[in-house]
Amino acid sequence: MQTHMTQNASRIHSNEIAAYVGERVQVQGWVHTLRLLGGVNFLVLRDGRGTVQAVTEDEANLAPLVEPALQPETVITLEGVVVASDQAPGGFELHQPTIEVITPVTEPLPVLISKKEIKASLTNLLDHAVTVNRHPRRQAIFRLAAAAIGAFRAHLNQRGFIEIQTPKIVASATEGGANVFAIDYFGRPAYLAQSPQFYKQIMVGVFESVYEVGPVFRAEPHDTARHINEYVSLDVEFGFIRDHFTVMAVLRDVLTAIFSAMEETCAGELAMLNAHMPVLPDTVPMIDFTAAQALILERHGVDVRGEPDLSPQDERWLGEWASAKYGSDFLFVVGYPMSKRPFYTHPDPERPLYSNSFDLLFGGVELVTGGQRLHRYADYLAALKRADMPVEPFASYLEAFRYGMPPHGGFAIGLERLLMQLLGGTNLRLTTLFPRDMGRLTP
RNA sequence: GGAGGCGUGGUGUAGCGGUUAGCAUAUCGGCCUGUCAAGCCGAAGGUCGCGGGUUCAAAUCCCGUCGUCUCCGCCA
Numbered sequence: 001m002q003t004h005m006t007q008n009a010s011r012i013h014s015n016e017i018a019a020y021v022g023e024r025v026q027v028q029g030w031v032h033t034l035r036l037l038g039g040v041n042f043l044v045l046r047d048g049r050g051t052v053q054a055v056t057e058d059e060a061n062l063a064p065l066v067e068p069a070l071q072p073e074t075v076i077t078l079e080g081v082v083v084a085s086d087q088a089p090g091g092f093e094l095h096q097p098t099i100e101v102i103t104p105v106t107e108p109l110p111v112l113i114s115k116k117e118i119k120a121s122l123t124n125l126l127d128h129a130v131t132v133n134r135h136p137r138r139q140a141i142f143r144l145a146a147a148a149i150g151a152f153r154a155h156l157n158q159r160g161f162i163e164i165q166t167p168k169i170v171a172s173a174t175e176g177g178a179n180v181f182a183i184d185y186f187g188r189p190a191y192l193a194q195s196p197q198f199y200k201q202i203m204v205g206v207f208e209s210v211y212e213v214g215p216v217f218r219a220e221p222h223d224t225a226r227h228i229n230e231y232v233s234l235d236v237e238f239g240f241i242r243d244h245f246t247v248m249a250v251l252r253d254v255l256t257a258i259f260s261a262m263e264e265t266c267a268g269e270l271a272m273l274n275a276h277m278p279v280l281p282d283t284v285p286m287i288d289f290t291a292a293q294a295l296i297l298e299r300h301g302v303d304v305r306g307e308p309d310l311s312p313q314d315e316r317w318l319g320e321w322a323s324a325k326y327g328s329d330f331l332f333v334v335g336y337p338m339s340k341r342p343f344y345t346h347p348d349p350e351r352p353l354y355s356n357s358f359d360l361l362f363g364g365v366e367l368v369t370g371g372q373r374l375h376r377y378a379d380y381l382a383a384l385k386r387a388d389m390p391v392e393p394f395a396s397y398l399e400a401f402r403y404g405m406p407p408h409g410g411f412a413i414g415l416e417r418l419l420m421q422l423l424g425g426t427n428l429r430l431t432t433l434f435p436r437d438m439g440r441l442t443p
Numbered sequence: 444g445g446a447g448g449c450g451u452g453g454u455g456u457a458g459c460g461g462u463u464a465g466c467a468u469a470u471c472g473g474c475c476u477g478u479c480a481a482g483c484c485g486a487a488g489g490u491c492g493c494g495g496g497u498u499c500a501a502a503u504c505c506c507g508u509c510g511u512c513u514c515c516g517c518c519a
Contacts, residue, residue, distance in 0.1 A: 039476030057476065069471080087477055108469060110453060116480045119455050119468075123511060195519095221444065222517055231519065312515080359519095366519060414519030427512095428519095439511080 011077075014045065014052040017092045020082045025094070027052055028102070030134070031074045033114045034065060043097065045078050051136070054080050054094040064099045068106075072114050073131070075103035113138075122427060129434055130443050140269035141431055144262055145232075145419055149213055151261030152234050152413075155254055161238065162207040166199035168192060168215065172393040179219035192217035195412065200237040201344070201373060202400045204408045209238035223438050225427040226365060226417065230436040236370075237410030244346075244356040244372040247409040248332060251360065251368060252284055255330075258418075275423050278329035278362065285322050286332040289354065292318055308340040310359075319364025330367075334358045343383040346372035346409070356409075362421045370411025377401040 011026050029047030041062055043054045056062065065074060080094025111120045111128045113135040118125060125132050132138055153163065169185060170193045180191040196212050203210045212235045219229065236254070241247060259277055262270065270277075287295070293305045296317055304314055310333065322331035335354045338347055346356045357371030374380055380401050384391055391398065419431035429435040434443055 033479080035478050035481060037475060037478060037481070040478075041476095042478050042481090044479075053479075055477075071470090085477090087479090089479055108453070112454070112469065114480090115468080121455080121512085124454070216519080218518070220517060223444090223513095224515080224517090225513075227518070233519070309517090312517095369519065412519065417519055 014047045014050040017052055017082045017094070018084075021084050021092070022082065024079060024081050024096075026077060026079045027094075028077045029075070031065065031070070031072050031076060031105075033072065034062070036062070036066070043078070043099075045076065046134070046136070050090075052090070052092075052094060053088055054078055054097040055088075056095070056097050061097050062099065064101050068104065070101065071105045071108050073109060073134070074101060074105045076101055122429065126429060126435065126440065127443075133433065137272055140266075140272045141419060141423065142433060143269050144266055144273075144422070145415060145431070145433075147262050147266050148258045148415065148418060149232075149234070151258045152211070152213065152254060154261070155257035156209075156211045156236065159209070159250075161209040161211050161236070162203075164200065164203050164207070164210045164212050165214065166193070166196045166203070166212060168217070179221075181217050181219045192219075194218055195233065196235050197342075197344070197412075198394075198397045200235055200410060201405075201408065202397065204237050204239045205400045205403075205405055208240065208406075211236045221438060225429075226420070228416070228428055228432060228435045228437045231417075231428075231432070232415035234413040234415055235410065236412075237408060239406040239408040241372065241407050241409050243407075244334065244358055244370070244409055247370050247372065247411060248284075248286075248334075248358055248360075251370060251411050251413075252280070254413075255280055262422075273423055278422065279327055280330055281326065281328050284330045284332055284360075285326040285328050286334055287318065287322075289333055289335045289337065292333055295321065308337045312365075315361055315366060316364035319361050322361070329363055331361045332358050333361065341371070343387045343389065344373045344380070346374050358411075360411075362418070365417060365421055367417050367421065368411050368413045370409065372407065372409040375401065375405040375407050 011028055012020065014027055014029065017025060017027075027045055027047060029045045032044040032046035032051055033042075035042040036059060040055065040057050041059055043062060043065070044051050045054065059066065065076070077100040078094065078097055080097040082092055083095050084092055109131055111118065111124055111132050113132060118132060118135055118137065120128070120132065133142070157163070169183065169190050171190060180194050183190050183192060193216060195216050196214065200210055200212060214233060214235070215230055216233045217230050220227070236250065238250070259280060263277055290305070292310065292314070293307070296314055297303050297305065299321065300317055304311070310318070318331055318333065322328050334357070335348060336357050336359070338345060338353055338355045341355050341357050348354045348356050355371060357369070359366050360368035374383060377398065380398055381391065384394065416428050416431045419425070420428050423431065425431055429437065
């Protein structure tokens with residue numbers, strides 16, 4: 001049995017072997033599967049970048065794994081000669097393998113990750129996310145997440161936006177609406193930020209155009225397939241806009257950049273997840289809030305006129321309509337009533353009861369909310385008064401407006417929802433690494 | 444917060460008044476020369492979530508309880 005590793009072999013990754021045909025190389029990773037067929041044996045090793053197969057007709061080569069009956073996920077160093085073969089998955093494989101165990105695993109996993117499909121209830125899948133997320137399909141989801149974030153940054157950087165990091169521990173329970181998590185801050189009450197909204201607006205006064213990628217916290221006791229209590233928000237805010245349509249144009253470009261990047265850099269992941277790129281037209285279809293309600297009455301016979309907001313059912317109907325009429329997976333809904341929007345929302349100058357705000361529906365699910373904000377100090381004082389909210393807790397925020405802010409606006413994309421809709425998912429938790437919901441605080 | 448559904452070996456499930464509680468997969472043993480969700484043979488593994496009740500008899504029916512999922516409200 002060979003156990004001595006070549007002294008000078010330097011490690012390569014599973015996705016690099018094609019460049020080493022004929023050479024003896026070293027890879028390191030996890031035992032993904034081991035198939036002993038008698039006369040020929042296959043070991044699939046998984047590293048952080050993919051998988052590679054080793055083949056041997058001599059089972060003794062696999063003795064370090066087989067004799068102590070080590071389980072999948074054992075960490076090993078594997079050396080072998082790279083051979084091109086039509087029979088090999090990916091076209092290349094390692095021959096004459098030698099194996100050295102780095103970290104042995106002696107018990108089988110609670111949820112198998114060596115199969116093509118993950119067979120586990122949602123509960124078990126999430127309970128064991130620590131290991132289940134090693135599954136190639138789970139990996140693929142979060143590679144897509146990384147690609148989305150990377151493209152978001154790259155696109156906005158290119159446009160001259162500055163990335164910011166705003167505090168997640170805040171003093172006051174800001175916007176109203178969503179409940180906040182209270183924490184003990186050295187004996188004083190504080191809260192986890194439900195949105196970077198105030199800070200990103202303030203930073204428009206500094207950099208003019210800003211964005212942030214970060215967590216937001218919602219203490220709402222909602223228990224649905226599309227809600228969790230901590231999620232990743234892709235936030236944008238910028239100044240010197242004409243109105244919310246300026247913001248919507250930037251949003252469309254951002255989404256285009258994200259989907260293009262996924263297509264370019266994640267073809268394998270998309271294929272593995274059986275995902276297709278959504279249709280995002282150059283001109284995304286748009287409907288006014290009141291027109292949307294009239295359309296629902298006309299098409300579905302349900303009278304939701306007078307409701308201050310769209311229900312999830314309404315949004316699904318609108319999504320179907322956009323798809324049928326425009327072939328688009330996206331639909332802007334603009335002009336929501338002021339009554340349902342936060343106090344900093346800018347009204348429509350023509351119709352003061354309606355706002356210069358929008359939602360973007362993706363497949364009939366709310367993906368983005370955005371709009372134009374108030375920018376005059378006096379307007380803020382009036383808005384707070386109208387909302388029966390005190391001025392004092394907002395003193396720092398209002399300082400920005402007191403001393404000069406341009407017309408501005410922005411939006412926030414829910415990262416996990418983007419992935420859920422892209423992948424045709426049924427539960428937001430499945431596109432979240434370690435979801436936090438009402439009943440789940442671990443892992 | 445409101446309404447439904449579901450809890451059966453590690454995992455996914457069948458059974459829905461009387462079964463030695465079935466199947467698949469994983470595990471262990473044997474066989475197997477191209478697997479890629481490998482295959483074949485065999486073994487081990489379950490007090491059917493928990494607590495009451497009905498019945499000659501409960502995984503199965505009823506009540507409670509805990510857990511979990513789905514839908515609605517709210518939002519990204």
